[in-house]
Amino acid sequence: MDITTKLRGVDLRSSFLPGRALLPAGNPRIPPKLHPFWVSPSQSGRICASLVKRAGFYSTRRKGRSVRAVAVETVVSETETQDDIESLFSESSSGDVAAKKPGKKKSNSGASGVSSGIRLENISKSFKGATVLRDVSWEVKKGEKVGLVGVNGAGKTTQLRIIAGLDEPDSGNVVKAKENMKIAFLSQEFEVCPRRTVREEFLSAFAEEMEIAGRLEKVQNALEKATEDLTLMGRLLDEMDLLQRRAQDLDLDEVDVKISKLMPEYGFAPLVSDRLVASFSGGWQMRMSLGKILLQEPDLLLLDEPTNHLDLDTIEWLEGYLNKQDVPMVIISHDRAFLDQLCTKIVETDMGVSRTFPGNYSEYVLAKAAWVEAQYAAWEKQQKEIDHTKDLISRLGAGANSGRASSEEKKLERLQEGGQIEKPFQRKQMKIRFPERGRSGRTVLMIKNLEFGLRFDQVNRNDH
C-alpha cells in the first residue's frame, strides 16, 4: 500500500512544527522502507517539517487503545541526527586538557641521553638484499645544521625517511630527545593546495586549532537549537567549556596574529592574503610550505633538496631564513654553496658507511681529503708491517727460531683479525678530455656524387 498516496492533500507543513521526532524503537508495524519516526496526533507538533520526505498514517495500539499514528520518512535519518549530535561531544568529557595539550608536552629530555634533536645509533637498512646503510650513527642537536651528502643512491633520503618514521630500519635505533617529537619534512614537492587562498593555506598549518574552532562553532549552533531539551543543553554547555579550555591552551586567538606576523617575514604583502595559491610561482609556494612547517614549531626540520626548482633570489632568501632558525636541521642538497652557507656539520654516506665531519661543505672537502690521505698512509704502513711479518715467519721457520716464529704468527693474526686498517675507497674520477681542434672553417661537410646501394645477395641475406 502506498502510504504517500493516502496522505495526498495533507499539508505536512501545517501539521508538523519544527522539533525533534519521537522514535518508536523497532516498531514492526511501520513499513521498513519508511523511516520509523512516528508521532501520534497529540505529538504531531514535534517533527520538523523540513526534514519530511514521505509520511503516512497507520494504526497501532498504545496502552491497549488503537491510535492513528503517522509514519514519516525523513531526509536525515534519526540515527544520523543522533550521530550528528553525538559527534559534537569529545570522547572523554573528563576535561583532561593537559593530556591533549600540544606544544606543551611533558619532556623526557635526558632519559634518552639526547638533550635535543635526535641520534641515529647503528642504523642498518637493506632493500631487496642490497645493503644501503650499514651501522650508521650520527646526531643532530639544537643549533646544528647537518648536511647529508653522498653520491646518488647512497642512502641519504632513506636516512631522512627513517628519522621521520616513514621507513623502518632493519636494525639500530633513532633516539629522540623527547617522545612525540614534532618532525617536519620539507621535500621537493611542496605541500600546498592550489585552490586555497594564501591565508587559508597558512591557516591549514593549525590543524588542531582549526578543528577546535570548527567544533566550537558547531556546538554553539547546536546550543541555539536545543532550547527545549535541557539535558542536551547541559551536555552541550559542558562540551563548550571543554573546547574553550582547549582553545585557550592552543592560543586559538593568537592564530590570526601569528599568520599576520609571519606573512611579511616570508615576503607576502597583506594584500595577497586572498589570492589563490595557484597564482604563485614554485618559489613562493615553497615559502608557504616552509612557513606552514615552521608555524607548527617543529623539534626537528628535515629538508630534502629544498633548492631544486628555485630561482637564485629565493635560494638566497631561504639561506638567510634558515640561518636564523636554531631548530635542529638535516639538509640534503646537491647545492654545495647552499650547504656552505648553512651547515655546521657534514655527514657523508659512502658505500653504506657514514662519517661525520665538523664544519660546512668546503671544510668537509678539505677534511675528507686529509682523512683519505692519513687513512691511506696508515693502511700502507700496516700493509708493509703485515708483509714484513709474513716474510719474517717464513724465514724463521722451524727449529731453534720456532719460538720467535710463533710469536710473529700471533702478531700477524692480531693485525689481520682485529686491527686491520681499511683501505680508503676512492671513486674513480671521470676524466673527460676535449682535444683542441682548430676552427672548422665555413664549410663543415661537403658530399659530392655519393652513391649507395646493396648487392642482390646482400638484400636476400637481410631478409632472413
Ligand SMILES: Nc1ncnc2c1ncn2[C@@H]1O[C@H](COP(=O)(O)OP(=O)(O)OP(=O)(O)O)[C@@H](O)[C@H]1O
Ligand atoms: N622503497 C624502496 N625499495 C627498493 N629500493 C629502494 C627503496 N627506497 C630506496 N631504495 C634504494 O635504496 C638506495 C638509496 O636510495 P636513496 O633514495 O636513499 O638514495 P639517495 O642518496 O637519497 O639518492 P639521490 O641523491 O639520488 O636522491 C637506492 O639504490 C634506491 O634505489
